[in-house]
Amino acid sequence: MTWELFELLLVASIKTVALSGLSIVLGFFLAAGVCAGMLSQNVAARRAGRLFVSFFRGTPLLVQLLLIYHLLPRVGIDVPSEVAAVIGMSLCTAAYQAEILRGGFGSVPKGLLEAADMCGIGAFDTFRRIRLPIAVRLTLPALTSELIMILKASSLVSVVGVIELTRMAQDLAASTFLPLPLYAAAGLIYLVINAVIASIGAIVERRVARGHA
């Protein structure tokens, strides 16, 4: 196990972080929409939201990635591996994040909304100023976990041809006959990245905890 090999792993881990990060952010916005659909008065929107969640939460990410990678070219859309990977991970994490947010909105105490109502604050301002900030605070630990889950799940995107951290370790192990040190190094890198994410999550949680009953 040389420094050169480790450096190759580090470079590949940048792709892991970039793809996961992009997917989490895109997934969050998608999740907000799906969640709004699930909480909506509109029956069609509620059904669509639930269907989305049950499909992307009910099938393995691996299958979703393979479907996207093979389906898109069939309908004439040629996508690079990285794009297919981000689409797959975004859709999958959106389903989980939508459920997390739905739980968060459900946990905002009804009395806080009644207080807003009695102060004459309208539905939109109540959502913007009171429901959303409280829901995000309530779900921060779960959202941090989801970020970590997606980072680990990104090891699956090698099936669509993306050379990320796990795939790089596999390739190097095959060519150098040093599987143990390479997988150990890859594991260590995952651990360090996730430790950083977890501590950032903890810091943010502590900061918002100040404003919490």
Next chain:
Amino acid sequence: MTSSPAIRVRGVVKRYGATEVLTGIDLDAPRGEVTCLLGPSGSGKSTLLRCIAFLEETSDGLIEIDGEPLGYGPGSNGGRVRLPPASIRAVRSNIGMCFQQFNLWPHMTALGNVSEALVTVRKFSRGEAEARAMAELEKVGLAKRATHYPSELSGGQQQRVAIARALALEPKIMLFDEPTSSLDPELTGEVLNVMRRLAETGMTMVVVTHEIGFAASVGSKIVFLDHGKILVEGSPTQVFGKPRHARIDQFLDTYLDRGAAGLL
């Protein structure tokens, strides 16, 4: 119009499924006075207050605030009609409310809680709103706690912030739903004092409470509910003085340890 009571409740019925929680309530809350709603738990007193605030839909009957119908107005052929949301908002802007659980927004400071509606509803600038909010906090003795979050305040302080938040919007009527019921006994005093001072300014108040002593000394009208009906109403002397209704005797017995005996 000035002759009408601040709140007029007529024939209000509230049902949850088959259970009738309020069975036809008629009640007037006189202007500038403190009306106290008493009764055992489950008697419907909080439900009645929440109906007056239109936080609960009534199943039947009419409620007028300052002569204006709230939620439902009289319809043709003796029925009632649902009023448009704009009318509900307008009439309700006369009412301020304090809750048993305070219901302060946990992500905003005391100052933020009091100034929020001034900015979003009354369209004050942030600076004007905070100046006004600060003045209200001063009145409840909490100017020094303005930058504290609810989690950094005692229950009594939180309830006083909640009172300031309601008063900042200059309501004509204040409703209190068991404002001291979730407080430690040594913290109830500070909240009751703020309420007592508010009453002295001539604010119309309706208070659901278990504080018999407060009701007897500050209330000008006592309304005793039992099983969704008004059992007795009148001045504190009429309701608590002897001879009194057997049900009230029984109710007071459970409160003797709270010092109510000495007052009566």
